[in-house]
Amino acid sequence: MSQENFKEALKQKDLPIGVFDSGVGGLTVVREIMRQIPKERIIYFGDTARVPYGGKSKEIVTRYSEQIVRFLESQQVKAIVVACNTASAYALEKIEKKSKIPVIGVVKPGAKTAAEVTVNGKIGVIATEGTIRSEIYKRYIEELKTEAEVIGKACPLFVPLVEEGLLEDPVTDEIAQRYLSVLIDSGIDTLILGCTHYPLIRRTVGRVMGEQVRLVNPAYETALELKNLLQEKELLQDEKPMLGTNQYQFFVSDGADKFRYFANTIFKYGVLAVKQINIEEY
């Protein structure tokens, strides 16, 4: 590495990681990134003015994702994490092509782990309508393990139930039983939580599926892949940010107070400041 490149890499290292989601769900990914690479700075954007993405079309989700990438790039991030399964399913390829910095989604890491841990080759995926319709988990898993059988199931009520705070509740149990019965019947041994909200009802899903089914949380795998990617590109931060640096910054397109409240139920770290921007301008 020349001295010039070395300086550049040093500077690049100090830049934050950009993470985005349709709303608050992506915070489960942020939480994992904080745990696994605690020295990194993070800029998060939640598209709360247009949430949810799960039932919207590929065209719309792609348009929104591209606007958000332009916003994050304007904030000089060194890498982008698409912490939303629907956006990863619909828009990741297009974002990767256009972007000069490394971009990773949540789908590939989750698919990879599931393909590795399954014993009987039968993998379930629960996700939004959009993610299921895209068949992206199926495609990635079959690339890695051609004989795998992938059974997808859209669970549109899980996100509103989580947002209503019914994480442990008979209603959530009942809805989970309905959604998951087809997956239980199919004899899967591995289930991907294919929406960033779902780790928050992991216990309910685990209880309904039974102990013999392994749950894969792509948030964990994504943070791990991010760490590896940054290491490989020599972008991994090795020093804690200096005192006074704003290590974690949160932006939303609507409802900063509401977002802060929800975020504070997810992190032990207090979310101090949330800024609102007009995302349609990007």
Added chain:
Amino acid sequence: MSQENFKEALKQKDLPIGVFDSGVGGLTVVREIMRQIPKERIIYFGDTARVPYGGKSKEIVTRYSEQIVRFLESQQVKAIVVACNTASAYALEKIEKKSKIPVIGVVKPGAKTAAEVTVNGKIGVIATEGTIRSEIYKRYIEELKTEAEVIGKACPLFVPLVEEGLLEDPVTDEIAQRYLSVLIDSGIDTLILGCTHYPLIRRTVGRVMGEQVRLVNPAYETALELKNLLQEKELLQDEKPMLGTNQYQFFVSDGADKFRYFANTIFKYGVLAVKQINIEEY
């Protein structure tokens, strides 16, 4: 009326009525307009790319509503119906001030009827978070009946339950019992269905509340007020549109096929064509 004005009024009469909502809910209002003034043409816009509005802020809902009004005005409508309680609560006043054509929302007509039919003066309102937070029903009702007591209750899960098709279901019953218990305890005799989705679970709400509570559906009252308003302004259409005229036109910002499917479950009349536009351009 001068001959010039008479000609102008004749022309104006032929123009369609613009109706909008955050998504499909406003179709319950369209259904009532079709029933009560079947000769009118209607242009409907559903903001399916940014649905729902119920949990979003006043600022965002107003920005979206103003874009939609600009779109409807570009289609030369003779009047605008804000067929969304949240948009009526947050944005109606601003729209009325800016618009040259008559504009009506769904809140005032519902509030008026409730104030008229209540016997004990205790009125309940179920609606989205935004509508409840705005306290607009309370304000309108108290203007008409100062001694009235208005009890509001946000029911955020009702919209996703309706969109998931659980119109008659034990889960919807259970959630309704939770949301409505505070209203039952308060002894209301009148309940406003303050969200355009709610008439679709009217039976569940009625069963839980009991026969002694009168349900007010603002869709019905809004169509009636629209008819009166058009009559008063001499804008009421008195002839069926000519054969070949597209009497009902539907526009959305996303997912035309999905919208058509839902709309066809609401209308007997088949929704033939749904066009998608980019609402951010207005």
